[in-house]
Amino acid sequence: KAGVTQTPRYLIKTRGQQVTLSCSPISGHRSVSWYQQTPGQGLQFLFEYFSETQRNKGNFPGRFSGRQFSNSRSEMNVSTLELGDSALYLCASSLTTDTQYFGPGTRLTVL
Amino acid sequence: KNEVEQSPQNLTAQEGEFITINCSYSVGISALHWLQQHPGGGIVSLFMLSSGKKKHGRLIATINIQEKHSSLHITASHPRDSAVYICAIRQGATNKLIFGTGTLLAVQP
Numbered sequence: 001k002a003g004v005t006q007t008p009r010y011l012i013k014t015r016g017q018q019v020t021l022s023c024s025p026i027s028g029h030r031s032v033s034w035y036q037q038t039p040g041q042g043l044q045f046l047f048e049y050f051s052e053t054q055r056n057k058g059n060f061p062g063r064f065s066g067r068q069f070s071n072s073r074s075e076m077n078v079s080t081l082e083l084g085d086s087a088l089y090l091c092a093s094s095l096t097t098d099t100q101y102f103g104p105g106t107r108l109t110v111l
Numbered sequence: 112k113n114e115v116e117q118s119p120q121n122l123t124a125q126e127g128e129f130i131t132i133n134c135s136y137s138v139g140i141s142a143l144h145w146l147q148q149h150p151g152g153g154i155v156s157l158f159m160l161s162s163g164k165k166k167h168g169r170l171i172a173t174i175n176i177q178e179k180h181s182s183l184h185i186t187a188s189h190p191r192d193s194a195v196y197i198c199a200i201r202q203g204a205t206n207k208l209i210f211g212t213g214t215l216l217a218v219q220p
Contacts, residue, residue, distance in 0.1 A: 031206050033206045033207070033208070035208070037152075042210055042212050042213065043197065043199075043208075043210040044210070045207045045208055045209070048205055048206050048207060050205075050206075055205050055206075056205040056206070056207045058207070088152050090152070090154065092154075092206075094206055097141075097201075097204055097205065097206055098159065099144075099156050099159050100144070100156055100206060100208070101156065102146075102153070102154040102155070102156070104152065104153055105152045105153070107152070
């Protein structure tokens with residue numbers, strides 16, 4: 001079975017731009033969660049989608065949004081990028097509420 | 112105060128040593144996860160626990176729900192075990208994880 005894939009792997013943007021990151025879960029997995037990892041704050045939960053519905057949301061501003069499609073693929077969008085949004089963005093998939101399988105991450109640099 | 116505390120933050124061991132990493136949490140949980148992150152970012156899920164003890168190869172994870180404490184043990188450590196080990200808790204019926212700050216383990220040959 002193919003693992004969780006994330007595209008792109010690396011991204012460089014400038015302040016004020018917007019960005020869309022993509023996550024393809026393991027086949028059959030209905031839950032996709034997104035996390036942000038920075039040296040200062042560590043790993044933080046962004047949101048979780050389950051069967052196309054947002055099931056939970058972390059403490060991030062409204063500039064961070066996401067969605068899930070009927071094939072369980074998920075996208076997250078960050079609008080009006082700030083320098084502090086530079087981070088590794090990880091997604092993880094799971095069948096329901098159990099072991100999460102992480103993708104390799106997208107490293108976003110905001111200049 | 113963080114809801115999840117790990118200790119130690121850094122750990123250096125000699126190959127073959129027995130290693131213990133501790134995790135304490137302050138809220139009710141539905142499960143606790145131990146994760147491994149190698150340089151470059153990839154995260155692997157090692158264990159998910161809601162009670163008792165689990166073993167996989169040289170790795171053992173235990174949890175004491177009453178004391179709100181979990182430990183990850185590595186027996187006969189090897190340089191390839193060098194990584195960051197992260198404890199994370201899950202509450203309720205979603206997959207939202209709250210993470211500890213991680214333990215950076217270096218195993219020297």
